[in-house]
Amino acid sequence: MPVDQEQIAKSLAAKIDKLAAGKDIKIMHVCGTHEYAITKSGIRSLLPPNVKVVMGPGCPVCVTPQAEIDAIVELAEQGKVICTYGDLLRVPGTKSSLYDTVGDIHIVQSISQSVDIARQNPSKEVVFMAVGFETTAPTTAAIVLDGPPENFSMIVSHRLVPPAMKWLMQQGEAKLHGFLLPGHVCTIAGSHDYEQFPVPQVIAGFEPLEILYGLYMLVKQVVEGRAEVENAYTRAVRCQGNQKALKMMEEVFDVCDIMWRGFPVIPDSGYKLKPQYEKFDALKKYNIELKEVKKETGCLCNEILRGIRDPTDCKLFGKACKPLKPVGACMVSSEGACRIWFTYGKAHKVVKE
Structure with missing residues (x-):
């Protein structure tokens, strides 16, 4: 990241830290490209420990049953x-x-x-x-x-995407405070379908600074008690x-x-x-009936997709489960959380410390 962008990033992170002081805030994004940018650029390492960003069901290949x-x-x-x-x-x-x-x-x-x-x-x-x-x-x-x-x-x-978000909010297991919305999806679908949800939401682009700014806007909504759909990706997304x-x-x-x-x-x-x-x-x-038969493997992909576990919580991660021989779908796709964390482990290590 160029020096001037790095300074802007640190400034945004400082604002997030100040806003979130004394509050535990958990934000979910639902986009594999966001996870790629967040992990590769080490965005989590800039955030205060009380602001956590998790990946939800944002990888289409990963959620294919x-x-x-x-x-x-x-x-x-x-x-x-x-x-x-x-x-x-x-x-x-x-x-x-x-x-x-x-x-x-x-x-x-x-x-x-x-x-x-x-x-x-x-x-x-x-x-x-x-x-x-x-x-x-x-x-x-x-x-x-x-x-x-x-x-x-x-x-x-x-x-x-919206029905999956609705399901997650109804379950409440991930204890989410807001969503970073997928810019690609919203470019096609607009923002109307997200206005039904009474939680803070921000549509964000994919550059590290765009994501950090989206996170800043989300934390600001959470702290101020607002629940709106804000568009931080106006160059591509229109409401309609x-x-x-x-x-x-x-x-x-x-x-x-x-x-x-x-x-x-x-x-x-x-x-x-x-x-x-x-x-x-x-x-x-061809008269084929879909039959869902669950195969127990010890993989935590299901929980990672719901935002209640991290890839490194899985005992198989980086051991029995690797990109060329995956146990779970999240290790397969370039947009899968496990594949991204495996590829950019050094960046993630910085984040976790």
Whole structure:
């Protein structure tokens, strides 16, 4: 961090320290990119010990349940051509991951690449794993509206952030005082859906100073007894969101109840294809039923995703569980808390001292 930025960061941290004096404040963010920036830049080391920042269910790959991994593995074993993002490859299901499965599996950068593979191979059935929050759902919707080939289908694994936040607040187990909201998601969805929650919330960008400023705004709300949705990422986020993207999503998807890894089924927290587009639903096309069978491994990923444990609380962290041989999903994705803490352990060590 340049000297002038470092001085600004220390100044913001001092203001947070002064504001939070005598109070224990716990803030959750729900974005893997925020965790990456916070840990890599050592933001936690600047904060007073009474202000704690934890990661919630902000990694889409991490919250993809075992049942969906089992389904895509089953399709691979049936001989379907599987297209997926690289982050999902090693995510463990009940018995296996895609990485350990023999099949025709392609790592793609976008859903459009999957459609290209389907068009280039008309005699083969191609299945895409459509993972992501509101950020990536518009690209899925755009592909569906564009009319992909008949040999293309997908497992729709899109999830919505606000219902997960609502569930966390209803449980109260993490004892949260506020949320640092995900800038990427809010760029698409806007801020309206968050106004229902009576807790301090700030939409933040992804540079270290933007995150620190967002934390300062949150602590200020907590201390002043306010509960508002404030936007500290105005260069990208508008209250109404991206109307074109939202319209496409509304045309293609219905809201549905859906499983999350580490959570029960959360009402109205996911998307499913509308009836007129169900021919592109791989689960319906190939008559696959999602069956959630919990596999006990000793991994604390479920509790890490709910903000009640840190990665280093897990006895498997950095030992039996490493990025190339993960036990839990949080060690797989580049947006997973365990993977980030493993990669930037030195920075985190500074934070913890």
